[in-house]
Amino acid sequence: MAQQRYLVVIGDLISSRDAADRGELQRRLAQCLLTLNKPAPEGLASPYTITLGDEFQAVRTRSDRLWFELMHIQKALLPARVRFSLGLGEIATPINREQALGMDGKAFYHARDGMERLKGQARTLAITGLADADQRWADALLQVIGSMSAKWRANRYEILCRLLMDQTPADIAAALEISIQAVYQNIRDGELELIMALFALLDTLLEPSFDHKD
16 A cells, blocks of 8 residues: 655745844744634644744645745745745654654655755746656646745735635725725736736646545
8 A cells, every 4th residue: 555645845944044133033934823823724734833944944744824834934934035945755753733844755855856946946936756757747847936026025925825715806905905996907917817827837747646534
């Protein structure tokens, strides 16, 4: 019987040591991860956990909410930028349901390899552990998304996050206290519908890797 495969998420703050107030940046990171962990969303096998001050990780059993979570973290930490490396594979040790520490296996190795690749290529999004053809597609899709979103401000990330959670433009305008025209302008100028379509394509590459035995 094949082992269950997991998705390990590793995030790393870029050049955080140069931040004007590193303590405040780390406080925002901790608060953001706490918000994502409670209540524990379906598919989050091991919660987002800060591991090395400027780095954090989590373990997922599916890609539901994945892109919302990554975009939410990036929005919360602006103007700091975040690298995200996703590693697919088995985990050889028991799953730690309390914090994403003390585990090991191919999913973690792939996520680490992806992080090193990101640092060498000055990119912010990577997936490692897919079949070769799917891997090439995923790399290309993530490079496009990273390039398109590189200069976004918090408002555009917020609008994308709410769209990913199925909120309507009217609901988003009311929640953010901006005009609905401003919401549509962000959708148009940021090509947010295209971004969401690319995320959906990535999901079709990721989902066959899981057997969904949470």
